Amino acid sequence: xxxxxxxxxxxxxxxxxxxLLEMSAEDDGRQRPASRRALVRPREGKGRxxxxxxxxxxxxxxxxxxxYEGFRVERLIDxxxxxxxxxxxxQAAAAEWVLDEWDIDGALxxxxxxxxxxxxxxxxxxxxxxAVKVHGSELEYAVREDPALVGPAQxxxxxxxxxxxxxxxxxxxxxxLLGEACVTGRVHIAPPGVDVxxxxxxGAAGRAAAIGSLRRTVAAKLEAQPGGRxxxxxxxxxxxxxxxxxxxxxxxxxxxxxxxERHIDADAIAQLAAVDADEDRVVAFVGKLIPQKALxxxxxxxxxxxxxEPRARLLIAGFGPAREHCEAFVDACTLGxxxxxxxxxxxxxxxxxxxxxxxxxxxxxxxxxxxxxSDGYWEAARSLRERTTWLGLVDHDxxxxxxxxxxxxxxxxxxxxxFGMVAAEAAACGAVPIVGDxxxxxxxxxxxxxxxxxxxxxxxxxxxxVSHLAARVIARLALSPEQAAAQAxxxxxxxxxxxxxxxxxxxxxxxxxxxxxAALPG
Numbered sequence: 213x214x215x216x217x218x219x220x221x222x223x224x225x226x227x228x229x230x231x232l233l234e235m236s237a238e239d240d241g242r243q244r245p246a247s248r249r250a251l252v253r254p255r256e257g258k259g260r261x262x263x264x265x266x267x268x269x270x271x272x273x274x275x276x277x278x279x280y281e282g283f284r285v286e287r288l289i290d291x292x293x294x295x296x297x298x299x300x301x302x303q304a305a306a307a308e309w310v311l312d313e314w315d316i317d318g319a320l321x322x323x324x325x326x327x328x329x330x331x332x333x334x335x336x337x338x339x340x341x342x343a344v345k346v347h348g349s350e351l352e353y354a355v356r357e358d359p360a361l362v363g364p365a366q367x368x369x370x371x372x373x374x375x376x377x378x379x380x381x382x383x384x385x386x387x388x389l390l391g392e393a394c395v396t397g398r399v400h401i402a403p404p405g406v407d408v409x410x411x412x413x414x415g416a417a418g419r420a421a422a423i424g425s426l427r428r429t430v431a432a433k434l435e436a437q438p439g440g441r442x443x444x445x446x447x448x449x450x451x452x453x454x455x456x457x458x459x460x461x462x463x464x465x466x467x468x469x470x471x472x473e474r475h476i477d478a479d480a481i482a483q484l485a486a487v488d489a490d491e492d493r494v495v496a497f498v499g500k501l502i503p504q505k506a507l508x509x510x511x512x513x514x515x516x517x518x519x520x521e522p523r524a525r526l527l528i529a530g531f532g533p534a535r536e537h538c539e540a541f542v543d544a545c546t547l548g549x550x551x552x553x554x555x556x557x558x559x560x561x562x563x564x565x566x567x568x569x570x571x572x573x574x575x576x577x578x579x580x581x582x583x584x585x586s587d588g589y590w591e592a593a594r595s596l597r598e599r600t601t602w603l604g605l606v607d608h609d610x611x612x613x614x615x616x617x618x619x620x621x622x623x624x625x626x627x628x629x630x631f632g633m634v635a636a637e638a639a640a641c642g643a644v645p646i647v648g649d650x651x652x653x654x655x656x657x658x659x660x661x662x663x664x665x666x667x668x669x670x671x672x673x674x675x676x677x678v679s680h681l682a683a684r685v686i687a688r689l690a691l692s693p694e695q696a697a698a699q700a701x702x703x704x705x706x707x708x709x710x711x712x713x714x715x716x717x718x719x720x721x722x723x724x725x726x727x728x729x730a731a732l733p734g
Contacts, residue, residue: 328368
């Protein structure tokens with residue numbers, strides 16, 4: 213049983229039934245649900261999932277603004293008391309309806325606020341045990357910003373049999389922001405899960421066959437998602453960078469034309485055609501293209517990598533407002549415009565770490581690597597466009613085909629992450645990740661490194677970060693094929709053993725009812 217706001221249940225073969233709960237206010241002001249069956253499938257396989265979607269009158273509370281088709285989206289902290297109350301009442305009414313219709317043994321509630329406080333009275337009356345999964349998003353972008361949410365969050369967690377967090381970092385922040393009293397003795401680390409059957413290493417057919425499979429998957433996505441960023445935007449940006457001063461560049465997004473940023477790039481097939489299955493040493497970056505996710509640091513490191521391994525290719529999957537500036541950096545390097553490249557890099561660094569004014573370009577390199585003194589760096593940088601492949605936003609189907617082609621993945625986020633899910637998925641495919649050494653990324657690294665995987669952490673928030681990042685990539689690409697295969701195999705086994713859906717679901721099921729798995733850390 214899954215209660216959520218997913219509007220495209222038919223896309224998921226695991227969902228057998230979808231129920232819409234249409235709410236109406238009675239004379240006493242309470243919300244009354246009326247059910248309408250929207251999707252019925254015959255039961256298939258071992259499992260069955262019924263999805264229940266309560267009517268929330270089209271207003272979707274979020275922690276960080278984004279676009280969701282079919283909804284008016286508002287940050288939780290910007291909602292009025294009336295809007296918050298109606299949302300809570302709708303969720304409570306939906307829970308009452310579900311518990312009347314089905315025999316439920318326990319519940320798992322997602323996020324510390326607003327659902328737990330709304331559902332706690334319902335569960336208490338029924339004596340139903342429940343667990344709450346706390347994420348960094350609500351802590352950092354709701355509780356921390358709006359003190360009025362602290363009390364309701366504490367109340368919702370206080371009644372939970374277990375409080376689950378994805379990492380020690382999130383556990384520490386929960387106690388810091390909400391106090392130890394509301395969670396004492398009930399916090400357990402339960403990382404998110406990886407579909408280790410979907411995310412798997414290359415098969416026996418090898419790289420050439422895998423690239424063919426990736427191209428076919430991309431072609432199918434392009435047919436379903438037209439209008440993605442294409443060659444014309446790339447050419448427009450390149451022409452602009454060839455002539456413009458830095459002050460003329462922003463806002464770049466408006467200068468390269470309109471495109472569907474949430475679609476795969478229109479020229480993704482052409483981009484993939486440049487990947488040499490026999491020669492290229494492919495390294496992946498997967499993430500939202502905002503300065504805080506630090507793609508610009510990877511791009512700054514790439515000339516250092518190319519100097520040591522000319523076959524290194526960076527495969528970039530993601531979308532976001534920093535894309536144009538990141539590509540402008542690549543174009544400036546390719547065109548030999550050193551001063552412009554440095555200005556763009558400084559702009560991105562400032563946006564990524566405004567509280568410390570970021571680091572200037574030269575601060576991000578160790579003295580031995582300082583590119584301001586090295587013609588070799590800038591000569592290697594001229595091949596940056598040639599050695600990068602951009603796909604735009606891709607889904608799990610594309611990633612599951614792309615990541616096995618990669619020897620290494622990089623997750624250099626400067627943000628405090630709840631967990632390194634992208635790193636875990638890459639490790640499951642044999643693309644051993646290099647991550648920022650902080651927050652939930654470090655917790656993911658602890659699992660993936662277990663048993664002797666070559667150290668994968670980078671002091672990404674420190675001076676010299678770019679040099680340290682490049683050194684990690686170079687060291688991985690320098691491993692012998694036998695060493696690299698052994699490292700990749702061990703990293704995958706660690707993910708399968710501790711982060712597979714089977715392992716995570718077993719732990720979560722036990723903790724929903726207040727039981728503790730002996731195998732679960734924390």
